[in-house]
Amino acid sequence: MFKRWNLKGGLDLEGHKDLSRQYSIINAAIPDQLIYPLVDRSGNAMTVLVKTGDRVLKGQVIAGSKGVQGTLLHAASSGLVKENEWRMIAHPSGLKSWCLIIATDGLDEPGPVYEPVDYTQLSAADICEKVHQAGIVGLGGASFPTAVKITPNNVRAVDTLIINGAECEPYITCDDRLMQQYPSEILLGIQVLLRALAIESCVIGIEEDMPEAIEAIQQAIECSGFKQIQVKVVPAVYPVGGERQLIYLLTGRETPSQGLPVDVGVVCQNVGTVMAVYQAIVKGQVLIERVVTVTGLGIKKPQNRWVRIGTPIKDLVSQCGGYNGPIERLIMGGLMMGFSLPDDGVGITKATNCILVATSKEVTKSSEAEIQPCIRCGECASACPVNLLPQQIYWHSQGGAHQKCQSFGLFDCIECGCCDVVCPSHIPLVQYFRASKSKLFLKRREDEAATLAKQRFENRDTRKVQEKVEREQRIRLKKLALVKLQKGRPSAPAKMQDKS
Amino acid sequence: MNFSWAAAPHIKPRDSVSKIMLKVLVALLPSVLLLAWFFGGGVYINILLATSTALIAEAMVLKLRGRAVLKCLKDLSALVTAVLIAMAIPTVAPWWVVVLGTFFAIVIVKQLYGGLGSNLFNPAMAGYAFLLISFPQEMTAWAMPGSLNAWPFSDIVGLIFSAPLPDAITIDGITMATPLDAVKTQVAMNQHAGVTVLPLGIETLFAQGWGWLSLSYFVGGLWLVQQGIIAWQIPLGILSALALIAAGFYFYDAQTYTSPLFHLLAGATMVGAFFIATDPVTAATAPKGRFVFGFMIGVLTYLIRVWGGYPDAMAFAVLLMNIAVPVIDYYTQPRVFGTRR
Numbered sequence: 006m007f008k009r010w011n012l013k014g015g016l017d018l019e020g021h022k023d024l025s026r027q028y029s030i031i032n033a034a035i036p037d038q039l040i041y042p043l044v045d046r047s048g049n050a051m052t053v054l055v056k057t058g059d060r061v062l063k064g065q066v067i068a069g070s071k072g073v074q075g076t077l078l079h080a081a082s083s084g085l086v087k088e089n090e091w092r093m094i095a096h097p098s099g100l101k102s103w104c105l106i107i108a109t110d111g112l113d114e115p116g117p118v119y120e121p122v123d124y125t126q127l128s129a130a131d132i133c134e135k136v137h138q139a140g141i142v143g144l145g146g147a148s149f150p151t152a153v154k155i156t157p158n159n160v161r162a163v164d165t166l167i168i169n170g171a172e173c174e175p176y177i178t179c180d181d182r183l184m185q186q187y188p189s190e191i192l193l194g195i196q197v198l199l200r201a202l203a204i205e206s207c208v209i210g211i212e213e214d215m216p217e218a219i220e221a222i223q224q225a226i227e228c229s230g231f232k233q234i235q236v237k238v239v240p241a242v243y244p245v246g247g248e249r250q251l252i253y254l255l256t257g258r259e260t261p262s263q264g265l266p267v268d269v270g271v272v273c274q275n276v277g278t279v280m281a282v283y284q285a286i287v288k289g290q291v292l293i294e295r296v297v298t299v300t301g302l303g304i305k306k307p308q309n310r311w312v313r314i315g316t317p318i319k320d321l322v323s324q325c326g327g328y329n330g331p332i333e334r335l336i337m338g339g340l341m342m343g344f345s346l347p348d349d350g351v352g353i354t355k356a357t358n359c360i361l362v363a364t365s366k367e368v369t370k371s372s373e374a375e376i377q378p379c380i381r382c383g384e385c386a387s388a389c390p391v392n393l394l395p396q397q398i399y400w401h402s403q404g405g406a407h408q409k410c411q412s413f414g415l416f417d418c419i420e421c422g423c424c425d426v427v428c429p430s431h432i433p434l435v436q437y438f439r440a441s442k443s444k445l446f447l448k449r450r451e452d453e454a455a456t457l458a459k460q461r462f463e464n465r466d467t468r469k470v471q472e473k474v475e476r477e478q479r480i481r482l483k484k485l486a487l488v489k490l491q492k493g494r495p496s497a498p499a500k501m502q503d504k505s
Numbered sequence: 506m507n508f509s510w511a512a513a514p515h516i517k518p519r520d521s522v523s524k525i526m527l528k529v530l531v532a533l534l535p536s537v538l539l540l541a542w543f544f545g546g547g548v549y550i551n552i553l554l555a556t557s558t559a560l561i562a563e564a565m566v567l568k569l570r571g572r573a574v575l576k577c578l579k580d581l582s583a584l585v586t587a588v589l590i591a592m593a594i595p596t597v598a599p600w601w602v603v604v605l606g607t608f609f610a611i612v613i614v615k616q617l618y619g620g621l622g623s624n625l626f627n628p629a630m631a632g633y634a635f636l637l638i639s640f641p642q643e644m645t646a647w648a649m650p651g652s653l654n655a656w657p658f659s660d661i662v663g664l665i666f667s668a669p670l671p672d673a674i675t676i677d678g679i680t681m682a683t684p685l686d687a688v689k690t691q692v693a694m695n696q697h698a699g700v701t702v703l704p705l706g707i708e709t710l711f712a713q714g715w716g717w718l719s720l721s722y723f724v725g726g727l728w729l730v731q732q733g734i735i736a737w738q739i740p741l742g743i744l745s746a747l748a749l750i751a752a753g754f755y756f757y758d759a760q761t762y763t764s765p766l767f768h769l770l771a772g773a774t775m776v777g778a779f780f781i782a783t784d785p786v787t788a789a790t791a792p793k794g795r796f797v798f799g800f801m802i803g804v805l806t807y808l809i810r811v812w813g814g815y816p817d818a819m820a821f822a823v824l825l826m827n828i829a830v831p832v833i834d835y836y837t838q839p840r841v842f843g844t845r846r
Contacts, residue, residue: 012842018516099510175516249843262843319506328506335508336515345510368515377522377580378622382785383736384520386792391842396790397834414841422514429520430622436512 012250014390015242016423018175018341020214021367024307025300026178030186032311033297033324035082039107039315040352042094045070046148051078053105059086061107062116064291066140068105076150077140080116081293081313084109095337095354097344104352107315119289124197129157132201132286139285140292140355145169145275146338148356151282154272155201163202167255167266167273168195170211170218171239173246174339177359179296180276182309184211184218187280188225194283195234202272207234208255209276214241243341244421248273250390262417277358297353299325303332303362312353318360319349334368336361341422377430385424385434391417395424395434402441407448410441418442522621526581528734532725533588533780539721540592543714545653547596547661551603552588558607559587566616582621586610589629589780593773593820594636595647597680600665602643606632626827627787630820637820645816646680650714653679684710685772685816688763710770719775726779735783738792742799743778743806744769750807768807777802777819787827794837802826 043051051068055061061080068078087106094102124132137152168191172180184191195207211219223236237255239245249260251273258269266273274282277295284290293314300307305326312321318335322328336343337357353360385395393414401409415438424434540548563583567574587607594603610632618624637644653661682690687709710716729735751765768774773781782788782802789798802822809818840846 097513253842259843262841264843332506332508334511334515338513340516341514343513343515345508345512345515347507347510349506349508363515368511369517370509375576377576378620380522380525380582380622380785381788381790382525383790383792383795384733386790386839392839393841394791394838397838413838414844417841417843420513422516425514425518426516427519429518429522429525431518431521433512435514439512 012245012253012390013392014388014423015244015250016388016426017241018243020241021176021300021340022178022181022214024176024302025298025309026181028182028308030179030182030296030309030311033313033316033321035109035111035113035313036316036320037109038317039081039084039109039313040090040092040317040350041068041078041105041107041315042096042352042354043068043089043103043105044094045074045076046142046356047072047074050103053089055086055105057086057088060084060110061086062114064118064293065116067107074150074153076142077138078105078314079140079291079293080107081315082107082109083112083114083116093346093348093351095344095346095351095357099347119291121287121289124193124200124286127200127286129155129201129203132197133157135286136201136282138291139281141278141281141285142292142355143275144277144281144295144355144358146342146356146358148354151274151278154274155198157201157203162270163267163272164204164206164270165256165272166195166198166202166204166207167252167271168207168209168276168279169246169248169251169273170209170215170222170276171246171251172215173212173241173243174341174343174359175243176300176361177298177339178300179298179309179358181215181218182298183276183280183296184215185221188221189229190283190287191222191276191279192225192229192231192234193287194279194281196231197282197286198272198274198279199233205233209234209236210239210245210251210255211236212241212245213238243423244390244419247390247419247421249419262414292355295353295355295357297321297357298359299362300359301336301362302364302367303329305329312357314355315352317350317352318346321353321360322349322362328362330364332362333365333370334363336363336368340368341426342420376432379428379430379432382429384427384429388423388427390421390423391419393418395438398441399432399434399437402437407441407444410438411445415441415445522580522582525734526585528729528732529585529780530581530588532729532734533592535725536718536721536776537588537592539714539718540596543650543718544596544648545656545661546658547598547648547653547665548592550600550662550665551591551594551596551598554600554603555587555591555607556584558604559583559611562608562611563616566612567620570616570620572620577620580621583611583615586615586628586632589776590632592776593629593633595644595680596653597646597648597661597664597676598643599667602636602640606636609635622786624786625830627781627784627823629784630781630823634820634824637815645683645686646676647683648679649681650712683772683816684713684715684767685810688767688771688810689816707764707766707770710767715772716770719770722775722779726775726783729779729783735779736785736788736792736795738795739783739788739799739802740778742796742801743782743803744774746800746803747774747807750804754811762811768810772810772817773819774806777806777823781819782823782826787823787830789830789833789837791834791837791839793839794833797833797837798826798830801829 049070051070053068055067062083065080066077067080084107087108089103090106092104133152133156141151142148239254252271260266261268281292294311296309297312298309335346337346381396398410398413418438420435422435564574567577590606610628614626614628614631615624730737747768748765751768754762755764789795805822806818
């Protein structure tokens with residue numbers, strides 16, 4: 006059952022999970038305001054489907070984005086739609102965006118109720134449609150629309166469903182608690198997904214330091230008789246919960262560099278997403294809340310809560326006892342890959358698995374950071390789970406040779422941050438890599454625009470030439486016709502002279 | 506409430522450059538003591554001269570370059586370079602030799618190329634090679650093992666600062682050829698004079714202290730490997746190449762060629778393998794590349810030792826391979842996860 010960590014690299018990190026893991030998930034209160042950024046994961050604007058002043062009900066669709074990866078957004082409670090506000094959103098670079106604001110009325114009046122259905126009677130297409138209607142996206146952090154991932158023509162030859170229960174980031178325990186408290190619900194969610202994918206085999210990967218969760222899931226498998234669902238224990242090494250890393254560990258398959266898990270016959274879903282699928286299909290509930298770990302030494306009572314999407318962080322913090330002493334950093338997500346928020350007025354999103362309130366004991370103060378030159382010691386390369394040479398990519402990124410960075414595998418970097426942690430020169434490597442990636446993206450876009458402009462210019466040129474040729478042709482034909490005409494009526498000019 | 510902004514990861518870093526350099530210095534300590542034991546307390550004076558020259562020179566250049574002087578000195582890399590040069594120079598060499606060598610290493614080889622992390626050549630070895638080529642006489646006059654033990658420290662200081670030697674003592678009287686010098690002479694004699702002299706054995710190495718010194722570098726180096734400070738591929742490459750080639754020639758003709766063990770324990774093999782070639786800045790950086798880098802140093806060392814113009818060759822081999830590093834790095838990139846095997 007136990008499989009050895011046979012990926013290169015990774016780190017043995019201190020878990021800090023005991024701050025929050027022993028407490029049952031409780032429901033968070035309805036906040037006064039719900040805040041929804043009007044951009045989706047790709048940065049596309051979402052269309053608002055309600056008007057200012059409208060009264061919305063819990064579960065009502067309030068916004069949606071178009072396109073293949075479009076999703077829907079539902080009101081997490083009943084209340085009045087206020088004027089859209091331009092404010093900071095949950096984004097790594099502290100971006101601002103238009104946000105939809107709902108002033109809740111505390112009644113929590115439900116809107117349209119979906120009848121619970123027997124999933125065994127649903128077709129794959131029905132399941133996908135319902136998952137889409139429920140607004141479900143990957144709750145592990147990437148927010149990729151779940152319906153797209155399981156739609157039959159997108160999944161080609163999938164044979165294995167992998168459930169990611171390896172919560173490898175320090176501090177976060179929301180998936181751990183979900184598996185401990187809702188094992189049979191998760192198994193039903195898996196059954197639904199297996200039905201949609203029309204496959205049999207499913208593996209749940211759980212970290213070895215989550216014995217209660219492993220126990221709970223195994224017991225639920227025993228009781229339910231879903232024997233085709235397998236539990237595999239993975240070592241507690243960061244980043245074992247990375248999608249590609251977990252797939253490799255559980256199946257031995259390497260997701261190709263520029264490809265997707267589908268290319269190796271795998272669909273991977275996070276435990277939280279599976280729970281959301283269960284709630285949507287079996288219970289008829291749309292995605293309006295998720296489990297969030299509120300933790301860190303900077304919070305009075307660390308715990309997990311069912312939090313409505315859109316709840317401002319400060320509301321959640323005050324429900325968890327408030328801030329505890331001087332806070333160094335407010336992090337959305339984990340210690341390794343989460344991003345810092347300058348402001349606690351930001352709303353919880355579907356991707357928010359953790360609010361980490363960190364003190365200076367837990368994180369480096371920005372003022373303390375002292376960067377020294379790279380000495381090429383190679384610690385970063387030994388820690389890299391994808392076998393890159395971060396020191397070389399860094400060297401080329403310093404020289405502005407971003408193309409060269411790409412040939413050293415820049416785009417295979419999963420930004421896990423292992424290299425940063427082991428770097429003796431304290432170089433923020435991942436930050437440099439992100440910068441190089443965006444420079445390359447920008448360049449690609451510019452190149453495309455330039456190619457397009459060139460194409461247009463050339464088209465215009467050819468068109469001009471064409472027109473000229475045609476015009477000349479016309480003139481020539483006209484002249485010819487005129488000459489013919491004159492030959493046919495030689496006396497004409499004379500007549501005209503006569504008239505005059 | 507407002508909070509500080511920082512990019513992920515937020516976790517505190519585990520190590521620092523100065524900690525790494527400090528560990529290297531600690532690993533050198535037993536060898537310093539052995540050097541003093543066998544070749545006199547002059548090594549302490551050399552270290553003092555080298556470190557002060559290094560710090561002053563580095564501070565000066567940093568100031569000229571407009572860099573934060575204290576922050577850069579704190580990384581201790583200049584000290585490591587200085588100590589390595591001081592240990593490579595004969596304990597009775599005049600003071601200006603070590604000062605000149607260190608100055609050259611720090612200013613020309615390290616700082617003019619951009620300082621820590623940007624230099625192409627190993628500063629200590631470039632400094633050493635510069636001295637060896639410029640002042641061959643001073644650089645090869647190693648004290649006769651134990652000959653200075655009876656000397657008062659003040660006389661050793663006098664020797665280094667060019668005070669007149671005590672009566673009845675000449676510099677030739679207190680120095681002697683190193684075992685590798687002896688081998689060189691012996692090979693030349695066999696080839697040209699037609700005299701057959703048997704190559705030196707291991708016993709000579711240990712009798713003259715060099716064997717023990719090599720062992721101390723070996724032990725210190727193993728500790729650094731265990732601590733994760735140096736890459737094991739480099740010493741493994743050097744030692745295996747040297748041993749393999751030496752064994753080949755030794756079994757072919759034991760009358761002419763010295764044994765592989767002799768090559769491993771003589772001269773700068775051990776200090777080179779564990780403390781010089783492992784300087785990460787100037788070595789190859791990928792695991793496979795590091796082995797290639799080390800192996801080629803071993804090959805070059807043997808070639809130069811046996812057929813070249815110098816008795817030892819570690820410095821030249823390292824410098825030559827420093828040139829090859831970009832090529833090695835290019836061809837030894839590991840396979841990235843998810844790319845074609």
